Amino acid sequence: MHTTKDPGQLDSVTVVPPNVTPVTSVSHDAVTLHGLHLTSSPSVTDLAFVVGHGFTNHVRKPFVLRVLERFARHGGVVALDFRGHGRSHGLSTVGNDEVHDLAAGVSLARDLGYRRVVTVGFSMGASIALRHAALHDERPAAVAAVSTPSRWWVRDTVAMRRVHWLLExxxxxxxxxxxxxxxxxxxxxxxxxxxxxxxRIAPTPLLIVHGEEDHYFGPAHARALHRAAGGGGELWLEPRIRHAESAMTPALVDRIATWLDHRSTDEGSR
Structure with missing residues (x-):
């Protein structure tokens, strides 16, 4: 049995761990950001996943790093600590200015030579990924939002009331x-x-993934976003899944990665 903090055993087969390289980028508004570049093969530069973590997380947390390593089975991974988190500079704006941070990750992936760059965010990072895909000039080839809020000021769960206590x-x-x-x-x-x-995200392919047992943002958030997307997105409501990176299983990460890979091709986006 897996706990919510453990994506579990990878597989029964031997897997070569990805190469992990520290990276640094600077956002459009001059915040220095530190993170990681993961790749299973340095010669493969077709697809990159730019991953945005959740509030209070950072890319070196064990359960976050396990998710990054799983994505690295499917392509390169670029993940930066958002401002005010981990080793990055600056102060957290809880999702507002962090759109610049995700954009810096996308630019870094392109500078590294990746042909297709997709984004995937978790919780706060998911709201950032949605707003980046909707508002930024340089859009990703596809975007996935996992455990995202649909709106601000959510206080209808115990977990979010604790978050607002931290903030206020x-x-x-x-x-x-x-x-x-x-x-x-x-x-x-x-x-x-x-x-x-x-x-505004369409025609960029959009995937909304939400756990039916999410204890921060209930599934109604995902349903509302799916309706508001006007048919331009795909919705997965996952049974027995709670919130964000700590709830991810290897199988679910693989499904998300496969969807992003397929939908970011010219054929898959039709």
């Missing part, structure tokens, strides 16, 4: 720093939510 209360902000997150000031202007912009 003085003691909470100190606790966030203890968790490794350096928070910026509250938003002065509320950015458009994923629900408000998801219709």
């Amino acid at each position: 209360q003085p003691h909470g902000r100190l606790a966030a720093r203890a968790l490794g997150v350096r928070l910026g000031p509250p938003w002065r202007i509320t950015p458009p939510s994923p629900l408000e912009v998801v219709h």
